Amino acid sequence: MNYIFDFSFLAEGIWPLLEGLKTTLLLALGANVLGLTVGFVVCLMAMAPLWVIRLPAKLFIEFFRCTPVLIQVVWFFYCVPILFNVFLDPITMGVLALGLNLIAFNAEAYRAGIQSVPKEHHDACVALGLGPWIKTVHVIFPQALRNAIPVLMTNGITILQQSALVAIVAVADLMYAGKILATDTYRPLEVYTTVAVIYFLMSLPISQVVTYLERRQDVSVER
Template identity: 70%
Template sequence: MGYQFDFSFLNGSAAALLQGLKVTLELALAANVMGLVLGFFLCLMVMSRWQFVRWPAQLFVEFFRCTPALLQIVWFFYCIPMMVDFFIDPIAMGVLALGLNLTAFNAEAYRAGVQAVPKEHLDACVALGLKPWQRTFYVVLPQALRSALPVLMTNGIGTLQQSALVAIVAVADLMYVAKSLATEAYRPLETYTVVALIYFALSLPISRLVHVIERRQDAAVTR
């Protein structure tokens, strides 16, 4: 292999990469908060006994799960401003696109967690006279969240990685900055290698934590 690696050109680009990393983390964090909160409410809608609530929620989940995330991002960035004739900040638009995508996947994770709540616990809520909202937030949500936590965290890692897709619509995230540096310096191999290592360093600790949580849950079940 005759290629000579040269990372020296990145010495003066650390500030740009850090700024891009900041945007990436903002996108991922905001989208995860949105997905965690809205995902649970969407889960409740999907499991509603009323069809006029359940069907739109199911359609939302299937749409975002069955269409490419890249297509969703492009649609949000170019079609929504045309429809509402109003400019929305690119980062806010990125959070909206990524957050709604994550909401759909988290809703399914929550649904599995809700279905795992023992029926006896729900019967006890009725016997204690708890109101539906009290039963939902004090009994169902904690147990569903605990059961779904590994999947929710895995989905969060996926959103961090999918945030790189906003580079295609010129949001100055880590991937967009890397693309600019690679084009200017004609060093795509070094640039994308460094960026890949950054994403890996961000994702690996969360991935290992997911494995730890899964092992503890499996151990608790086998007791």
């Protein structure tokens, strides 16, 4: 191997990458806000006793879980404006495309968390005369959230990494900035290595927190 790595271009080229990083963080943050909030609502709909509520939610979950994220992103950016005459800025479209995918996965995480709540707690709510809303918000949701946090955080890491797919539709995120910089500097190995390291440094702390939380949950279960 005669190739010599040269990262000197980063002295000036790092700034476009940092601008792209801001867009990546906006996309990941927006998608996670949607996934954490709407995901729980979709979860409740998917567990509803009425099929007219349950069926659309389950179809939504299965569609977004069983189709590639890349196809979803491309479909949103090119098909939604044509079919529905809806034109939004690229960041908003990216957040929606990634967020809807995350909603589906988080809904399943919440469902597993709700199902892990002991049946005795449900019975206690009935015995105390708590209404469905009070029961859901003050009893079921806190426990389901605690149980689902490791999976939700893992899903958050995944959507952060998958946000790189918006570069395909020319959204100026970290990956897109890296592609432009690689073309300008003729240093694709160095540029994409730098981009990979940035993604790694963003994901590693979160993954360590997930590991810590999983260990704490294992200890609490053993007790």
